[in-house]
Amino acid sequence: xxxxxxxxxxxxxxxxxxxxxxxxxxxxxxxxxxxxxxxxxxxxxxxxxxxxxxxxxxxxxxxxxxxxxxxxxxxxxxxxxxxxxxxxxxxxxxxxxxxxxxxxxxxxxxxxxxxxxxxxxxxxxxxxxxxxxxxxxxxxxxxxxxxxxxxxxxxxxxxxxxxxxxxxxxxxxxxxxxxxxxxxxxxxxxxxxxxxxxxxxxxxxxxxxxxxxxxxxxxxxxxxxxxxxxxxxxxxxxxxxxxxxxxxxxxxxxxxxxxxxxxxxxxxxxxxxxxxxxxxxxxxxxxxxxxxxx
Amino acid sequence: xxxxxxxxxxxxxxxxxxxxxxxxxxxxxxxxxxxxxxxxxxxxxxxxxxxxxxxxxxxxxxxxxxxxxxxxxxxxxxxxxxxxxxxxxxxxxxxxxxxxxxxxxxxxxxxxxxxxxxxxx
Numbered sequence: 001x002x003x004x005x006x007x008x009x010x011x012x013x014x015x016x017x018x019x020x021x022x023x024x025x026x027x028x029x030x031x032x033x034x035x036x037x038x039x040x041x042x043x044x045x046x047x048x049x050x051x052x053x054x055x056x057x058x059x060x061x062x063x064x065x066x067x068x069x070x071x072x073x074x075x076x077x078x079x080x081x082x083x084x085x086x087x088x089x090x091x092x093x094x095x096x097x098x099x100x101x102x103x104x105x106x107x108x109x110x111x112x113x114x115x116x117x118x119x120x121x122x123x124x125x126x127x128x129x130x131x132x133x134x135x136x137x138x139x140x141x142x143x144x145x146x147x148x149x150x151x152x153x154x155x156x157x158x159x160x161x162x163x164x165x166x167x168x169x170x171x172x173x174x175x176x177x178x179x180x181x182x183x184x185x186x187x188x189x190x191x192x193x194x195x196x197x198x199x200x201x202x203x204x205x206x207x208x209x210x211x212x213x214x215x216x217x218x219x220x221x222x223x224x225x226x227x228x229x230x231x232x233x234x235x236x237x238x239x240x241x242x243x244x245x246x247x248x249x250x251x252x253x254x255x256x257x258x259x260x261x262x263x264x265x266x267x268x269x270x271x272x273x274x275x276x277x278x279x280x281x282x283x284x285x286x287x288x289x290x291x292x293x294x
Numbered sequence: 295x296x297x298x299x300x301x302x303x304x305x306x307x308x309x310x311x312x313x314x315x316x317x318x319x320x321x322x323x324x325x326x327x328x329x330x331x332x333x334x335x336x337x338x339x340x341x342x343x344x345x346x347x348x349x350x351x352x353x354x355x356x357x358x359x360x361x362x363x364x365x366x367x368x369x370x371x372x373x374x375x376x377x378x379x380x381x382x383x384x385x386x387x388x389x390x391x392x393x394x395x396x397x398x399x400x401x402x403x404x405x406x407x408x409x410x411x412x413x414x415x
Contacts, residue, residue, distance in 0.1 A: 041308040048304060048374060052337060052365055150306055150376050151401055216324045216338035225339045226363060229376065236306055 007272040018261035025254035028247045035244040042240055046233050053230055056223050057197050067164055068227040071194035074170045077114045083176035084124035085246045086144050091253030093246055094123040100175055100187045148239055157232040176238045177245035183252055185245035192234055297331040300370040305378050317348040318371045320364050329371040336366045344414055356381040358414055360407040379411045
C-alpha cells in the first residue's frame with residue numbers, strides 16, 4: 001500500500017499539471033477569438049475573387065485557358081499540400097490530418113498516380129517523413145498562427161506554379177482542418193489546380209441579366225494576372241482555417257485534461273484520507289492494547 | 295448629386311474601407327480611370343499606384359495599392375489588393391519601420407512597395 005508521503009507527492013504533481021493544462025486552455029481560448037476573426041475577415045476577399053474567376057472561366061475556351069485554370073490536360077502527377085500544426089497537445093488535430101494524408105496518398109497511388117507532398121507545419125512532417133521520405137518535396141514551418149503574412153504564402157504558390165510550368169504537376173490538392181465550430185473540425189480536401197468552377201454561382205451570375213463586363217486589358221491577361229493571386233488566396237484561407245481549428249482543438253483537449261486531473265486529484269485525496277485514518281486507528285489500537293496488557 | 299457608387303477596398307486580411315463615393319480613381323494597368331455611378335461594368339487589373347476616393351467632389355481618402363484587381367459595376371466599385379496602405383492615417387515613421395523589417399527579411403517586393411508608399415505620403 002502506498003504510504004502517505006508518496007500520495008502527497010503524487011497529488012502535488014497532478015495539481016501542478018492541472019495548472020499548466022488550465023493555463024494552456026485559457027491561452028488557446030483567447031487566441032482562438034483572434035484566429036476566428038482573421039479567418040472570417042479573409043472570407044470577403046476569397047468569395048469576391050472566386051466570383052470574378054467564375055465569370056471569367058465560363059468565357060475562356062478550354063484550349064487556350066492557362067494551365068492554372070484548366071490543368072495540363074493530363075492527370076498523372078498530384079501534389080498534396082498538407083497543413084498541420086507546428087505544436088502538439090491539441091487532441092486529434094494532427095492525428096486526423098496524418099491519417100487523411102496517408103489514406104489519400106494510398107488512394108492516389110492505387111490509381112497509378114505519382115504523388116508529391118508539400119508539408120506545412122512540423123507535426124505531420126515529423127510523423128510522415130520516415131514513411132514518405134522519397135515523395136516529400138518541401139516543408140515549411142512557422143507559417144501558422146495569428147500572424148501569417150501573405151508573403152509567406154506567395155512562396156508556396158510560386159513553388160506550385162514552378163512545378164506546373166516544369167511539368168512536375170498535373171493536379172494540386174490541399175488537406176487541412178476546416179473550422180466548423182469551437183468543438184468540431186473537419187478534415188477537408190480541396191482541389192486548387194485545376195480550378196473547380198462553381199456551376200451554381202456561374203448560373204446565378206448569368207441570370208442577373210446585367211450588361212456584360214468589359215475587361216481591361218483583355219480577358220486573357222486579367223485571367224493570367226488573377227489566377228496566381230487566387231491560388232495564394234485559397235492557400236491563405238486554408239491556413240487561417242487550420243490555425244483556428246488548431247486552437248479550438250487545443251482548447252477542447254486542454255479542457256478535458258484539466259477535468260481529468262481534477263477527477264484524479266479527488267480520487268487520490270480520498271485514498272490519502274483513508275490511509276491517514278487507517279494509520280491513526282492502528283496507532284490507537286497499539287496504545288490501547290499496550291495499556292491493557294499492563 | 296446624391297448618386298454614389300459603393301466603394302470597397304478588400305485585402306486578404308480584412309475589408310479595409312467601405313464608403314459611398316461620388317467617384318473613385320484607380321490605377322488601371324491601361325491607365326488611370328475614374329469609376330463613377332453608372333460606369334459600364336468593367337474588370338481591370340491594377341498596377342502599383344494610389345486609389346483616390348472622392349466624396350462630394352473632393353478627395354476624402356487615398357490608398358496605396360500594390361497591384362490588384364478592380365471590379366466596377368453600375369452601382370459599386372470593389373478593389374481587391376493583397377497589399378494596401380491607407381495614406382491618410384499612416385505615419386512616415388511607422389512605414390519606415392515596416393520597410394526596415396522588410397529589408398531585414400530580404401522581401402524586396404514589400405520593400406519597393408513601402409518605398410513607393412512613403413514617397414506618396
